[in-house]
Amino acid sequence: MRWSHVGLNCRDQKATEEFYTRYFGFRRARVADAEGTRIIFLRRGEALLELFPSAAAPAPEAENDGPATPGVARHLAFQVDDVDTFLALAGDDAHITLGPLKFDEYIPGWKTVWVRDPDGVILEVSQGYVDQTPEELEQYA
Template sequence: MKWSHVALNCRDLDATEEFYRRWFGFERAHSFPAGGSRIVFLRRGDAYLELFQASDGPPGGDGPTAAGTLRHLALQTGDVDRVLAGMGSHAQVTLGPMSFDEFIPGWRTVWLTDPDGTVVEVSQGFRSTP
């Protein structure tokens, strides 16, 4: 298991992306359509930020949606199913497992909560592509 990323909810995706690019040296690694919006991954070395368009709606299975809040934190594994099996009943799944092969072949993710309700994404197969 290794660290993957932190997901942030943003009022303005473009302004938030520009902030982290200009002041902290992040570069765009990926951008994917998501409903009527998009998800943007920024990268600086091994550090990733995942940016979501904020909404006033209720929290989803992947975390809260309000602007300025942490949506979820994410860890990378070689096998999502093995992690879930190892956790047994301690895996309080809120969403998934889901496949994102249409964006990156082999990318698969599940979201669950820790004891305090923080959403934790456990993902396999995510990688930067040129």
Template sequence: MAWSHVGLNCVDQKTTEEFYTRYFGFTRARVVDLGEARIVFLRKGDAYLELFAAGDAEPALGVPPAVAGGDGPQAPGRMRHLAFQTDSVDAFLASLGDAAEVTLGPLDFDDFICGWRTVWVRDPDGVIVEVSQGFEDDRTHEGSHDKDGA
């Protein structure tokens, strides 16, 4: 099994595409023309974002993404946030300027991993995006599960 993509509903596909290409390094991989609609696939390495034009329906569960803050919606069945790694959270924020609202942070997590720093921002459609530097896996836990099966 291999990871495939995340599908995002967009108020304006062009604006969302520009946000992820400019600030996260994605490039357009494919456009599927469905007649009255289209699907835009963005790619960065093995990661894909699939951009759909949003419908008129309200979110089914929890707080709508446009008003979710912090690190994202906490309701069951809702994606909390997308997450990306960078070499420098501060350099990312400098390049971002006022193009997106910071919803939380930046926060330092040196108590857990020396150099781990994270910020959360809101994309053009209200999706919370986490950007971190310095996160590393704990190699002592590779392939293991805790007593609850997690």
């Protein structure tokens, strides 16, 4: 088994596509017109986003690192080489909801900021995360 994709409801598909293309390196991979609805697929490597137009009323804007509601995704997460470089590139499009925060006490060099995409989805943008070694994980068994 392997991960397939995340489907996102969009107020403005074009704005959402431009955001993920410009700041996260996605490219258009497929467009499907299904029963009068245009669905846009964006790809970056193995990651795939499926963009749906949505006329539904938007959910209340999430804050901090995302909604804590069970059954609702808290946030999407991306790794970058440098959070500050990402923020400089995004400029006014980086609607920060939390951070940047440093987590050096857990992982030296781990830094994260949370931003809101054009549709209100919270994105975690981090640098420096690494997995624990199998030996380190044994303490949690």
